[in-house]
Amino acid sequence: MNKFWVVCKQVIRKNIKSPSYIVLLLMPILLLGFMFGLAAIRTHTNETPQIAIISNSAPFRTALVKNKSKDYVVKRAVDTSKKAEKALSREKLDGYLTITLTGKQVSAVYKSRTNGNSLDTTSLKNTLNSLKMQQTAAQLGLTSKQLTQLFTPASFKTQSVSYTNGKERAQKNNQQDINSILAMVVTILIYIFMVSYASLIAQEVATEKGSRIMEILVSSVAPQIQFFAKITGMFALILLQVVITAICGLLGMKYLSGNIQFLKDIDLSQIQPNFVIILGLFFILGITLYTILAAGLGALVSRADQVSQAVSPLTIIGLVAYGASFVAMNSNTFLIKLGSFVPFVSQSIMPVRYAIGNASTMDAVISLVVLAVTIVLVTWFTTRLYTKHVLDYSDKKIWKRIFKRNS
Template sequence: MNKFWVVCKQVIHKNIKSPTYIALLLMPVILLAFLAGLAVIKTHTSETQKIAIIANNAEFRTALVNSKSNGDYTVSRSLTTAKSAEHALAHEKLDGYLTVTIQNKTISAVYKSRINGNTLDTTNLKNALNTLKMQQTAAQLGLSTKQLAQLFAPATFTTKSVSYTNGKAQAQKNNQQDINTVIAMVVTILIYVFMVSYTSLIAQEVATEKGSRIMEILVSSVAPQVQFFGKIAGMFALILLQVIVTAICGVFGFKYLSTNVSFLDKLDLGQIQPTIIVILSLFFILGIMLYTILAAGLGALVSRADQVSQAVSPLTMIGLISYAASFIAMNSNTVLIKIGSYVPFFSQSIMPVRYAVGNATTFDAIISLIVLAVAIALTTWFTTNLYAKHVLDYSDRKIWKRLLRRS
């Protein structure tokens, strides 16, 4: 056991100082800083647009200016003629001006803006104009304010979300599925990023020691199986550290960006179900374990460190396919997607999405997790033997021929 911890600590000590791991560790921090910078730039550059309103009816113009309740633009009250508004626009004192013409009970409006000015969303301006037109028309028809309100009162419209388990409907909060889907996609993305990063890192770790012939000395004092599990444990410790850093950045990032990104602001974290967090976390842990363990065995097949990419490329390709399939699973529940959600090396990406969108039950997810856990046990047994047999193999045969002949 003492030798196991020596190998484990050696892996941690060696890799935690490497530029590759430091870059991985700082990646979420850099991403958070980048997104925060974009939010700051957006806040400082999103100035309130300044416009003018010109109309051939002074009473209508006053009503339109006073009807503005939205803070996305301000109206210059002193500019009342098209000539003065055009002069201000030309000298970049306005972002645009609205010209309203009332003739024969018909209202027409033209908004003129500068190309290099702040862009105005004219929706609120159109709504205010339409409201005044309706009020004017109602007055002409002799309708009271109460009658006008009744005429244009919107219909009551509500939405309800339900999920079905064994044919029985279960009510859910309206945006609960959106939250579940977002969490599932975040977990899937993290699985892919961690898988690509750490399969290469663990394979490189084994290949570097093997290529430098240090492995011959290590094997003489530490059994290959002890080395294998020590390296895996050390790599998992490094993964855990990055998970903690990523989680901290995610919490702070969500709290900061939710005030600047409308989509995040609509997500209520209080609606997150504990069940989905547990299941998605298990898929994340088991998925990373499966790929990392197999990558360690593949690293033992190479003779030099420059052969690592060749050894792990099939594994990363499978990971890429499963990652792409997770996006298909968001909007599709075909037979292939269903089968893939139970197949190890694919299920860690597909089943979380199927479960989040309601295409798979908790029982389905548990079955998939059990299959994945069995696959990890078999892969560990296979990879341990593979590592022990090939860790001192320096032959020039191609990697996969070496695997087929001697494993």
């Protein structure tokens, strides 16, 4: 057991200093910093627009000026078109609104500078329409109570449901959208982690073979112990990155929700614990499957420059699974259903199907069980592969060696 931990620590110590792992580790931190920078720039550049309101009706203008809004600030002293044009040309205003009343008709024109702070005119339009309705109601002799009754909107509620095997399941409003976002985030992370760490573990094994260090290691540590120690060390590195990524994600959710629209729509209280557990299991098992197989493939190469050739099939399969997860968002064909139970692609497809309600909890559990059984079989196969080929420096093609010596 002492030898196991020696190899495990050596893998951690070696890779944690490597440029490739440092880049992986810093990627979420750099992304978070970039997003914070964009948010800061947006906060400083998107100042509240300074506007003026001009009208041939004093009561109308007074009502609009008194109306307080967080979307704009009204310069009360600017009350004529001449003053507004002068202030606009000197960049003391971002724009001005001209309201003209002709009989019962109300028309408005907003003039703005192209290099000024932009204004969302929705609030301004709503206030203007409200004043117009009040004016019309006064002309028609309607009381404030009648006006309120006239414009009270109809009660409207939404209810989200999903159907699995013809059975209806009620969901909280917006819950499916939140589940879909989480599923896609996990799918993206699965792909990034699978490709990155499959190459990293294969490179680890291949580098030792290429430098002939493996011959010394095998003479003192059994290949099986080496194999599992390297896998354990690699999972320690994965765990470290998962922790850092999770911390960055939580910080982003907390401090950037006011600047990024889709984060505003995420209500964390609607996230179901069982859904998070299932996503987490697919994440863990998917990465485990690819990492273990990549370690065995790394033992097949004779030199470090052959690693990309060895792991390319895994990379292609991972890319196909990643692409299929996006198809699963809008499709539930037979191939998508089948793929959600097939190891090597199920870790990307099933979470999406489960998130949008096209798969039941039982379907997800079955897929997880199949994935777990596959990992056990792949571990048995890969251990034998590693043991037989760890000192194999043959120049024969990689895949020919697999089928010839493991048949």
